[in-house]
Amino acid sequence: MKLSTRGRYGLKAMYQLAIHYGEGPIPLKNIADAQNLSENYLEQLFSSLRKNGLLNSVRGAQGGYMLARSPRDITVGSILRTLEGNLAPADCVIDGEYDCENEENCVTKLVWMRIRDSIDEVVDSITLQDMLDEYEYMKRKNKI
Amino acid sequence: MKLSTRGRYGLKAMYQLAIHYGEGPIPLKNIADAQNLSENYLEQLFSSLRKNGLLNSVRGAQGGYMLARSPRDITVGSILRTLEGNLAPADCVIDGEYDCENEENCVTKLVWMRIRDSIDEVVDSITLQDMLDEYEYMKRKNKI
DNA sequence: TGAATGTTGACAAAAATAGTAGGGTATAAT
DNA sequence: ATTATACCCTACTATTTTTGTCAACATTCA
Numbered sequence: 001m002k003l004s005t006r007g008r009y010g011l012k013a014m015y016q017l018a019i020h021y022g023e024g025p026i027p028l029k030n031i032a033d034a035q036n037l038s039e040n041y042l043e044q045l046f047s048s049l050r051k052n053g054l055l056n057s058v059r060g061a062q063g064g065y066m067l068a069r070s071p072r073d074i075t076v077g078s079i080l081r082t083l084e085g086n087l088a089p090a091d092c093v094i095d096g097e098y099d100c101e102n103e104e105n106c107v108t109k110l111v112w113m114r115i116r117d118s119i120d121e122v123v124d125s126i127t128l129q130d131m132l133d134e135y136e137y138m139k140r141k142n143k144i
Numbered sequence: 145m146k147l148s149t150r151g152r153y154g155l156k157a158m159y160q161l162a163i164h165y166g167e168g169p170i171p172l173k174n175i176a177d178a179q180n181l182s183e184n185y186l187e188q189l190f191s192s193l194r195k196n197g198l199l200n201s202v203r204g205a206q207g208g209y210m211l212a213r214s215p216r217d218i219t220v221g222s223i224l225r226t227l228e229g230n231l232a233p234a235d236c237v238i239d240g241e242y243d244c245e246n247e248e249n250c251v252t253k254l255v256w257m258r259i260r261d262s263i264d265e266v267v268d269s270i271t272l273q274d275m276l277d278e279y280e281y282m283k284r285k286n287k288i
Numbered sequence: 289t290g291a292a293t294g295t296t297g298a299c300a301a302a303a304a305t306a307g308t309a310g311g312g313t314a315t316a317a318t
Numbered sequence: 319a320t321t322a323t324a325c326c327c328t329a330c331t332a333t334t335t336t337t338g339t340c341a342a343c344a345t346t347c348a
Contacts, residue, residue: 001263003145003233003256004336011252027293041338047295060346061292076255089147104286107275108155111220112147114270118262119145126258131251138249149306171324185307191326204315205323 006083009037010045014054014079018071018128025057025064045083052082071132077123087123088116150227153181154189158198158223162215162272169201169208189227196226215276221267231267232260 013031020026028046032039046065049055056068067074080087086094090112092103100106157175164170172190176183190209193199200212211218224231230238234256236247244250 001145001147001151001228001231001233002235005338006336007145008234008252011255015251025293029293038338040340043294043296044338050294057294058346059292059294059344062347063293063345065294084145087145089145090152091146105279105282107159107279107282108152110278111155111267111270111275114266115263118266119259122258122262123255126255131255134254135249135251138251142249148304169324173324182307184309187325188307188327194325201325202315203313203323203325205317205321207315207324209325 001089003080003084006045007080009035009042010049010083011076011079013037013042013045014049014067014074015128015131017055017065017067018074018132021067021071023066025062025066027064030064048082049079052078054078054082067128071128074128075124076126076128076131077120080123087119088112089119145233147224147228150189151224153179153186154193154227155220155223157181157186157189158193158211158218159272159275161199161209161211162218162276165211165215167210169206169210171208174208192226193223196222198222198226211272215272218272219268220270220272220275221264224267231263232256233263 012035016031016034017026028039028043031037032042035042046055046057050057050065054068054074055065057063057065077087086097088094090109091097092100092106092109093112093116100109103109156179160175160178161170172183172187175181176186179186190199190201194201194209194212198212198218199209201207201209221231230241232238234253235241236244236250236253237256237260244253247253
């Protein structure tokens with residue numbers, strides 16, 4: 001039930017981009033260095049995020065990546081699903097993914113559905129802006 | 145974020161035992177056959193569950209496994225954690241498991257904590273008895 | 289032009305998962 | 319006592335997933 005590094009690195013990277021939202025394109029290298037990640041690996045993650053419409057890219061010198069829209073309009077759920085696939089704990093509760101015979105009478109399926117729904121509710125309710133706000137709040141609390 | 149077969153098979157098997165709770169020991173073979181699983185593999189899962197106090201076993205002819213206590217007192221969470229380990233989405237939110245520097249200022253950690261808590265709340269609130277009840281409910285609903 | 293950057297697809301090492309295999313031990317029925 | 323039944327334990331292995339690496343290419347800016 002762990003997230004893979006794709007989701008974990010990816011969310012951190014997107015958060016970094018949120019910090020610099022509005023400052024124009026940020027080179028991949030900056031993000032990779034800040035988090036001590038392989039540039040090549042992060043590139044794969046960003047490629048997925050771009051294809052899913054969460055990032056924009058600018059090629060060439062002074063190019064880089066930036067959020068495709070406001071941090072307020074990007075949820076943690078959209079990021080994690082892009083990188084990890086559906087967050088359901090079992091394939092049988094992903095719509096159209098898989099059909100088990102005996103579906104009618106499967107009680108464990110109800111359990112997986114409830115887990116799935118609770119995860120979805122959490123991740124879809126948190127935006128990058130919320131994370132920025134939480135950081136400000138933590139900073140103030142720790143300083144005092 | 146998928147559960148492995150350990151958790152999925154294991155919960156189904158425990159549910160089977162819950163159905164037959166009070167009928168004395170049920171042979172592993174019965175459960176394995178009913179779910180079309182390898183006897184040897186299921187044995188590994190049952191071994192973990194027994195060591196964690198969720199199952200009792202009776203050796204010898206007419207022996208088998210049975211729930212260590214009432215279905216009402218066995219949660220889905222205790223089963224899944226036994227078989228899958230902690231259900232947290234990242235190691236940094238498992239108590240005493242892992243320390244990242246920068247913990248103070250890590251905002252993504254807050255996200256992982258909220259996911260963890262919501263999963264825990266769901267799985268710890270469902271017992272095997274709840275599953276039995278849900279099945280009865282489904283059966284009535286589908287028949288009418 | 290040349291240096292900085294993103295784009296793409298193929299490849300590969302490492303780790304985790306999902307079992308298999310088989311011998312050993314305890315118990316109960318006969 | 320013997321035998322069948324069934325749990326117990328350890329080691330092994332094939333497969334899949336994860337976690338990257340690498341190389342060649344395209345685009346832009348100075």
